Structure formats: structure tokens, C-alpha cells
Amino acid sequence: MFSTEFLDIPPLTEAAGTVRLPGSKSISNRVLLLAALASGTTTVHDLLDSDDTRVMLTALAQLGCRIEQGDGTLRITGLGGKLSTPQAKLFMGNAGTAMRPLTAALSLLGGDFELSGVPRMHERPIGDLVDALTQLGCHIDYLGNPGYPPLRIHPVTLQSLHLDAPIRVRGDVSSQFLTALLMALPLASYRDITIDVVGELISKPYIEITLNLLARFGIHVRREGWQRFTIPAGSQYQSPGEIHVEADASSASYFIALGAIASEGLRIEGVGAESIQGDIRFVEAAAQMGARIQSGPNWLQVSRGAWPLKAITLDCNHIPDAAMTLAVMALYADGPTTLTNIASWRVKETDRIDAMANELAKLGAKVEAGPDFIRVFPLPADGWRAASIKTYDDHRVAMCFSLAAFNPASIPVRVLDPHCVAKTFPDYFETLFSVVKPLSVPVICIDGPTASGKGTLAVEVAHELGYHYLDSGALYRVTGLAMRRAGLDADPAHETQIADLARTLPLRFDAGKAMLAGEDVTDAIRSEAAGMDASRVSALPAVRAALTELQISFRRLPGLVADGRDMGTVIFPDAPLKVFLTASAAQRAERRHKQLISKGISTTLDSLRSDLEARDLRDSSRSVAPLKPAEDARRLDNSTLSIEQSVDQVLNWWQQAQPFQAAPTKASP
Ligand SMILES: Nc1ncnc2c1ncn2[C@@H]1O[C@H](COP(=O)(O)OP(=O)(O)OP(=O)(O)O)[C@@H](O)[C@H]1O
Numbered sequence: 251m252f253s254t255e256f257l258d259i260p261p262l263t264e265a266a267g268t269v270r271l272p273g274s275k276s277i278s279n280r281v282l283l284l285a286a287l288a289s290g291t292t293t294v295h296d297l298l299d300s301d302d303t304r305v306m307l308t309a310l311a312q313l314g315c316r317i318e319q320g321d322g323t324l325r326i327t328g329l330g331g332k333l334s335t336p337q338a339k340l341f342m343g344n345a346g347t348a349m350r351p352l353t354a355a356l357s358l359l360g361g362d363f364e365l366s367g368v369p370r371m372h373e374r375p376i377g378d379l380v381d382a383l384t385q386l387g388c389h390i391d392y393l394g395n396p397g398y399p400p401l402r403i404h405p406v407t408l409q410s411l412h413l414d415a416p417i418r419v420r421g422d423v424s425s426q427f428l429t430a431l432l433m434a435l436p437l438a439s440y441r442d443i444t445i446d447v448v449g450e451l452i453s454k455p456y457i458e459i460t461l462n463l464l465a466r467f468g469i470h471v472r473r474e475g476w477q478r479f480t481i482p483a484g485s486q487y488q489s490p491g492e493i494h495v496e497a498d499a500s501s502a503s504y505f506i507a508l509g510a511i512a513s514e515g516l517r518i519e520g521v522g523a524e525s526i527q528g529d530i531r532f533v534e535a536a537a538q539m540g541a542r543i544q545s546g547p548n549w550l551q552v553s554r555g556a557w558p559l560k561a562i563t564l565d566c567n568h569i570p571d572a573a574m575t576l577a578v579m580a581l582y583a584d585g586p587t588t589l590t591n592i593a594s595w596r597v598k599e600t601d602r603i604d605a606m607a608n609e610l611a612k613l614g615a616k617v618e619a620g621p622d623f624i625r626v627f628p629l630p631a632d633g634w635r636a637a638s639i640k641t642y643d644d645h646r647v648a649m650c651f652s653l654a655a656f657n658p659a660s661i662p663v664r665v666l667d668p669h670c671v672a673k674t675f676p677d678y679f680e681t682l683f684s685v686v687k688p689l690s691v692p693v694i695c696i697d698g699p700t701a702s703g704k705g706t707l708a709v710e711v712a713h714e715l716g717y718h719y720l721d722s723g724a725l726y727r728v729t730g731l732a733m734r735r736a737g738l739d740a741d742p743a744h745e746t747q748i749a750d751l752a753r754t755l756p757l758r759f760d761a762g763k764a765m766l767a768g769e770d771v772t773d774a775i776r777s778e779a780a781g782m783d784a785s786r787v788s789a790l791p792a793v794r795a796a797l798t799e800l801q802i803s804f805r806r807l808p809g810l811v812a813d814g815r816d817m818g819t820v821i822f823p824d825a826p827l828k829v830f831l832t833a834s835a836a837q838r839a840e841r842r843h844k845q846l847i848s849k850g851i852s853t854t855l856d857s858l859r860s861d862l863e864a865r866d867l868r869d870s871s872r873s874v875a876p877l878k879p880a881e882d883a884r885r886l887d888n889s890t891l892s893i894e895q896s897v898d899q900v901l902n903w904w905q906q907a908q909p910f911q912a913a914p915t916k917a918s919p
């Protein structure tokens with residue numbers, strides 16, 4: 251997951267391969283609550299692990315449910331309709347799928363509860379649900395603005411509820427209100443309970459998911475059209491024992507769009523034609539825009555059909571979440587695309603109509619929007635602009651705008667606060683990067699002499715940008731260690747054997763540790779002697795050649811920061827930023843001295859200085875790939891700079907090389 255301030259997605263050209271999607275948020279949170287209300291233990295397979303499901307799980311644990319994590323499964327032992335913890339303060343984050351159903355369930359369970367969330371949750375309406383529950387005899391107070399969380403729920407007895415008349419709930423603001431009642435009322439079903447929907451019910455497919463899952467837990471709701479729902483007297487929750495969560499159909503929309511825009515064949519696994527999720531009908535919308543789609547029970551295969559995509563006008567009431575993806579696909583269409591009946595976008599994680607309109611306009615698009623529609627005009631190749639996409643703490647904004655990286659102008663896209671995808675798809679960008687082909691992967695090279703601070707700087711810069719990191723020196727150090735262990739010497743007579751060792755190193759980097767054939771050699775390769783051995787083996791041309799491919803393989807999306815001696819001159823000559831980092835020999839010796847002393851290794855300043863000077867001399871005077879600045883390298887002498895100042899300088903240089911306007915980094919020193 252990317253927890254950086256922003257994520258720059260380089261221009262992308264194609265997509266191919268297979269993605270397996272995480273579990274559906276809507277199904278996961280419903281299943282968790284139903285399992286918690288039921289008697290018995292439910293084993294849940296493929297549950298989504300995300301911010302919203304964690305919020306639900308934490309609340310259920312607070313309420314006294316037993317929750318056990320297994321290998322890819324979660325076991326939850328339900329309350330059987332009876333509270334074991336009658337009082338709690340529950341934090342719902344920004345999870346509507348937790349806030350609404352828990353409000354209803356807890357109102358009937360008879361305890362004293364406080365439910366709150368993040369500031370945006372306190373702007374998301376809940377008044378219609380509270381009105382319905384109050385009508386029923388439940389006792390709920392608003393702790394902030396009337397009609398919105400936070401809420402205080404007071405205990406009531408089931409016998410005191412007014413179940414004789416139908417319970418009326420509005421269906422035209424959020425279908426979650428009806429879902430919440432449908433999941434809560436079986437707790438009170440000592441007689442038939444009828445719910446009447448007031449107004450046109452939106453997002454009906456979500457109600458179908460609710461009804462489907464209720465049936466799995468033993469509750470068979472009778473439905474008259476979409477206006478009246480009856481929970482039969484005597485309904486009782488019963489765990490189904492095992493339940494599988496299918497992959498998220500809304501999450502599939504990004505990959506369906508990806509296939510339509512840029513693939514000759516992208517396979518999506520975990521969700522397909524037999525999905526119970528309404529957003530699976532995104533498939534029809536994408537096909538209307540030109541995507542070629544084949545499907546099986548739980549898979550989809552998508553490729554580009556019509557190109558440019560075909561503009562559409564579509565009532566999106568049945569696919570409110572996935573429809574956001576259509577708004578970005580519209581940029582690649584042959585005319586304006588109009589998405590209607592999307593008023594619910596305005597009360598989601600953010601006002602999604604405004605958010606989409608603002609950010610699409612930043613890309614250069616003409617957009618028209620109203621209370622319940624958005625019209626997006628396609629962008630010609632010369633109309634695209636580099637944009638920093640604000641994501642409004644809305645996972646779907648972040649995910650759908652990643653598709654803008656396929657723009658024909660080959661402009662990168664900056665996604666601010668990429669971490670927001672954690673709400674439903676924590677590994678979204680990693681999954682995307684596993685199937686797309688970039689025009690080029692950006693690399694920042696940091697070369698320089700020993701102990702100049704290359705590694706420290708490179709790690710920090712990589713961390714800030716969410717890039718991969720290559721410590722090329724470690725490869726030579728491990729090769730030196732392998733040479734010693736094989737009883738060889740770093741001289742030309744053993745060059746071929748050492749090169750063979752280098753080519754087949756069973757080396758893995760794991761959480762900053764160097765693992766050689768499963769052995770942690772991180773400390774062993776950090777000694778001064780290991781540095782000298784590395785310097786010696788690195789002067790052998792066959793060894794350098796043997797390690798080239800491995801180093802190049804580190805160049806992966808979204809980018810790489812590589813430190814060494816020849817990163818900018820030999821391994822990544824096309825890198826857009828090359829830094830040659832130096833510091834005085836005295837400073838370097840002092841830093842290394844401090845470093846070694848802090849590790850409990852005793853040494854003297856003088857010997858360190860003469861060792862590092864000898865190493866620099868060997869590294870810069872060898873015949874192949876000698877240590878020297880690339881012609882286009884920027885020089886940075888950090889003798890008098892702190893680590894933070896050096897990092898800021900490199901990030902500023904990087905920012906200057908980007909087309910985005912807003913400077914995201916701190917001021918240069
Ligand atoms: N700008 C700086 N100011 C002060 N200390 C620094 C600075 N940069 C790095 N250091 C410190 O200097 C020491 C050496 O840094 P580092 O290991 O990153 O150097 P290096 O160039 O990667 O070395 P080598 O080439 O031997 O692997 C570390 O203890 C680090 O914290």
C-alpha cells in the first residue's frame with residue numbers, strides 16, 4: 251500500500267495478464283454483521299481486509315463477538331441476538347456500510363451506545379434511518395447536527411416497539427437505510443414486520459445483496475415490488491457455517507475499464523456472470539462503450555473493442571459506485587458521455603459529482619454537472635494537461651483517475667493521498683502495476699564515493715516517492731562474501747568463477763534485510779573488509795556483466811531510486827535524474843566512524859579514512875564502469891548538509907523535472 255503524500259503514475263501504454271480482486275466491501279460488512287447477530291460460528295472466506303471492514307470488526311469485537319483470524323479465513327461467533335456488552339463507544343471511520351446497519355441493529359439490541367466517525371461521516375445523512383427507528387419506538391439522540399452522526403443510542407425493550415403498523419423509510423437518499431432495517435428487524439420479529447419504502451428506491455441491486463445474504467443466514471424476506479418488504483414472524487438468524495465473499499464488482503470496474511482502454515486480453519478473477527452484486531452490470535455499460543467482454547461464473551476477460559470508446563448516455567442508478575469509472579472512460583470516447591440519476595454521489599465519501607467534475611477539469615476536460623448528472627467531453631491528444639488529482643479521501647476517485655495515465659499525450663498522472671484506497675482495495679496500485687506496461691519507469695540515480703550518504707539519501711527519497719530501492723553496492727558485497735566462502739580471490743584468474751557465483755546468487759531482499767540462500771547476511775556484508783572485497787570483485791568486468799540484468803530488473807513501477815557507482819553512467823543511462831553525491835573525505839570518515847562505533851565496532855578515524863580513500867581510488871580508476879559523475883548528473887556536496895536537507899534538495903530537483911504545477915516537497919536548503 252502506498253502511504254506517500256502523492257503517487258506519480260508514469261504514462262501507461264498497455265495492460266495484460268490476470269488480476270485477482272479483493273473481496274466485496276458491501277458483502278464483507280453485511281456478512282460480518284449478520285454473523286455477529288446470528289447464533290453459532292461462521293467461517294468467512296475471502297473477506298475483504300480494508301479500513302471499512304476493520305472498522306466493523308473492531309466494533310463487533312467491542313460488542314463481545316469472538317473473532318479469530320485463520321489462514322485466509324475469519325471465524326466469528328455471533329451474539330445470537332443477545333448483547334454481552336451493553337455499553338460501548340464505537341468509532342465507524344467513514345464506513346457507511348458499518349454506520350447505518352449498526353445504528354439499526356444496536357437500537358434494537360437494548361444497550362447504551364455512542365457511534366461516531368471521521369468528520370466526513372458526520373456530514374453524511376442518517377436522519378431518515380433515525381426517523382424510521384424512532385417511529386418504531388427506538389430512542390436515539392443526535393450528539394452533533396440533527397440528521398447526522400454522531401449518535402447516542404439508548405436502550406429499549408423489544409416489547410415496547412410499535413411493530414403493528416408498517417415502518418416507513420425513505421429510499422431515495424441511500425439504500426443503506428433500508429438495508430439497515432432489513433438486517434436489524436429480524437431481531438424483533440415476534441410478529442410479521444413490514445417496511446414501506448417512501449419515494450423511488452435507489453441502488454436496488456444493493457438491496458438484492460442484502461436479501462440474498464439474509465436468506466443465507468435464515469431470514470427469508472417477502473418483497474412486493476420495491477415498495478414493501480415483510481420479515482416473517484419467527485424469523486431467526488442462523489449461521490450458515492461457512493460463507494465465501496465474492497470479489498468486489500465495483501473494484502472490478504477499474505480493470506474492466508483498463509481492458510477496454512488498453513488491453514488485448516485482461517483476465518479478472520473472483521467475480522463474474524454469477525455475481526450477486528449490482529455493480530457487475532458495469533460490464534454492460536463498458537460493453538456499450540465498446541469493451542469486448544467474455545465471462546464465466548467468477549471471471550471476466552476484457553479487451554479493447556471499439557476505439558475510441560463510444561460515448562453513451564446512461565441512467566446509472568443501478569451502478570452508482572462503478573459509474574464513476576465511466577466518467578474517466580469518457581475521456582477516451584468519441585463524444586460527450588452523460589451519466590444520469592446519480593444524485594446519491596453527492597452523499598458518499600465526498601460529493602462525488604463535484605469531485606469528479608473538478609478533477610476531470612484539471613486534466614483539461616470540459617465537464618458539465620448538475621444535481622444528479624455529469625456530462626464529460628472527450629479529450630483530444632493535445633488537450634491533456636498534467637494534473638495532481640485531489641482524492642478527497644475517496645478511494646474511488648483515486649482508483650478511477652489512475653486510468654488517466656493511458657492518455658495519448660503520454661503525461662504522467664499524480665494521485666494525491668493514494669493511501670485512501672485502503673478503504674476497499676489496499677493493494678489497488680500494486681495490482682494495477684502488476685498488469686500494465688509503462689512507456690518508461692522513472693529512475694533516480696544516486697552515485698558517489700564511499701560513505702557519502704548515498705544509501706541513506708536513496709532510501710529516504712524512495713520512501714517519500716513510494717519508489718523501489720536498489721542498493722547496488724549490496725550486490726557486489728554479497729558477491730564478495732560468496733567469493734570468500736567459495737575460497738576464491740578477487741583476481742582475474744578466478745573471474746569466471748566469481749562471475750558465475752554473481753549470476754546465480756540465491757539473493758533476496760526482505761524488509762531491508764539481505765538474505766543469501768535464506769541466511770541473513772545484512773551485517774556480514776557491512777564490514778569494512780566486506781566493502782573492500784566488494785570493491786575488488788567489482789573491478790572484474792565479467793562480474794559487472796553478470797550483475798547487470800539483476801540490477802535492471804529492479805526498475806519497476808512506479809519508479810526506482812538506485813544508489814551505487816555506475817547507476818547513472820552504465821546501468822540506467824536514460825534516468826531522468828542523476829545525482830553525484832560527494833562529501834569531503836574527512837566528513838565521510840567521521841560519519842563512517844560514528845556509524846561503526848554505534849554498531850559496537852571499534853576502529854580509528856585514520857584507518858577508516860585511508861581505507862575509504864583506497865577504495866575510492868580503486869573504484870574510480872578501474873577500466874570498466876569507473877566511479878565518475880555522469881555527464882548529465884547534478885552534483886551535490888553534502889559535507890555541510892543534514893540528511894533532511896540532502897533529501898529535500900533531491901526531491902526538489904525531482905519535482906522540477908515533473909510536469910505538475912504544485913510543489914509537493916519542502917523548501918530546498
Ligand atoms: N548529509 C549527511 N549528514 C550527516 N550524516 C550523514 C549524511 N548522509 C549520510 N550520513 C551518515 O553517514 C553514514 C554513511 O552513510 P551511507 O551508509 O548512507 O553512505 P553510502 O554512501 O551509502 O556508503 P557506502 O558507499 O559505503 O555504502 C550513515 O551513518 C549516515 O547516517
Ligand SMILES: Nc1ccn([C@H]2C[C@H](O)[C@@H](COP(=O)(O)O)O2)c(=O)n1
Nearest residue numbers: 722723724726784785788814815816
Ligand atoms: N554500482 C556499484 C556499486 C558498488 N560497487 C562496488 C564498489 C564499492 O566500493 C563496493 C561496495 O559498494 P557500497 O556498498 O559501499 O556502495 O561495490 C560498484 O562497483 N558499482
